[in-house]
Amino acid sequence: MNPPVATPFFFYLLSGTMLIGGILVITRRNAVHSALALIAALLAQAGLYLMLYAPFVAGVQIILYAGGIMVLFLFVIMLVNLERSQKERQFNKQWLVGIAAAGALGGLFITIYTKGKGIFPDRAMSAAVLSDLELNNTQKVGVLLYGQYMFAFEIASLLLLVAIIGAVVMAKKRI
């Protein structure tokens, strides 16, 4: 039997990478560096999904976010004049909203940390259950998406369709 990969060491390594990446995203002045730090954070997140016995979600995370969306991010950023934006001072003054949001999020974290045991019951899962979860992750996600959450899934796809049509309408001068 394989030794378990989901050790605390990997959890701390991956979440540490995520945290450092996240901090770099908001502190770098150069937008390309921020985007690269975001990619590192997203890859570490894929690793965390793997530790949660969700390999399908991890694979989709890499394909969609790191390989797809972030490439488009970089594509747009490279077209922007970076030298001007580097010298510019930050002009949106939204300290109050920012502090309120950060406080709410921090409160949530502290609550989870102190009362987490009660909110999320510690279900001891046998090795067989975990292995089943890991091996049939793709099928389970598929069954949930096309069964229980069919409506939400289709609504989300409709939302994306609206976004695509909006982009076409805005980009085309004459339709």
Next chain:
Amino acid sequence: MQPIIDYITSYLSSTQTPGAAGNFFWAFVYILLVFVGLSVAVIAMNWLERKILAHMQVRLGPMRVGPHGLLQPIADAIKLLLKEDIMPAEADGFVFWIAPFIVVLAAFTVFVVVPFGPTHAITDMNIGILFMLGVSSLSVLGIVMAGWASNSHYPLIGALRSSAQMVSYEVAMGLAVVSAILMTSLHGLGLYGAGVAGAGDTGTLSMIGIVQAQQEQGVWFVFKFFPLGLIAFFIFAIAMVAETNRAPFDLPEAESELTAGFHTEYSGFRWSLFFLAEYSAMIAVSSIAVTLWLGGWLRPFPNLLHGATWNLVFNLFPGVTFLFLAAIGFYGTARMPKHPYFKIQTIGLAGFGALLGLIGLVMFIPAVFVRVQDIYWFAIKVAAFMYLYIWYRGTFPRYRFDQLMKVGWKILLPMGLGLLILTAGMGMRSEIWMGVVVPLWHWAASIL
């Protein structure tokens, strides 16, 4: 001595991949083997590409270093390693430095799941094909970083083109792959067999599982639901050339317009990393195509031409191939100029031929050919794709950028979507027949 031999044979007769067995040492050996094999393949590909391209253009190609230029790639590699490593003064140091490593890392990591045989893979993941597509899609990040960090016009344009091209073709490629994955779930024998009751209609994303599904269904997916599998294969075959930035889709490095595209500012070792990554990415996408549509490690016609005699004939193929290569080597030796100046080269070529012949003879030992024939069939199929890459480069002129986008979005993508729907329809055609056509017929009959 005996315990060591027993130890090794116990591994050789294993029915699992080292990853599945959880054996770190054996997995490490496999990783080294794959790495060495891949490097040799890239060197061979470098030589073959120049030679074949030259012969297509009625030239000789490299002839000076070694007999028929056989040592040219090694000479080039040494030259690249000794070259000065230049970093432009205005370049973004860290990003410029790390970009080639990301490209190489992405190109080599995908080989973790490539199934060279039922047990000859480093490991088997239940998301194998997703892993391959995901990790190989990361290589575009390295290309974009290289182009941007060079802080120069041509690399930036090359990087922009590359990112637009890769994101566009990934969509069509993904649709073709999904239709092949769908076929793994449609159990049933033969070209049109589908939806056999009680066959456990779950598909698989595992690379080994996909090949095993083709084995169980008795059909390579390129022929399944003819012509649907064939169309999916063609979409993938076109998209994979675009994904690897090769001619006729080599716009990111179009030398007539962009000097060398995204790696214009790279030199020496860093440039050779891009080169290495490009070729191993070509091998990687070819192995995806071979695994998904061409039956991976399976030999041709396992159902039609079976029985002990045919099995033996197909088992002898690896040895015969090497003997054929050896014969070409000896033919070349006989044709070498008789001048004393060419003496060393003649001896070298004869030695190379003898080495190939020796490998061929080893392949005739039953214990050997039983274990290598799956690797052989996989490699020969990938080699056919590699030849196609060279052939494309020698044949097709480069696309214009708007033509490239048109092919990707207006031709391949709609075809892929239609294909996916048709494949799904073929899988459920008994349900469609019983649930839609027959009730409609009864309804029409009752009205009349």
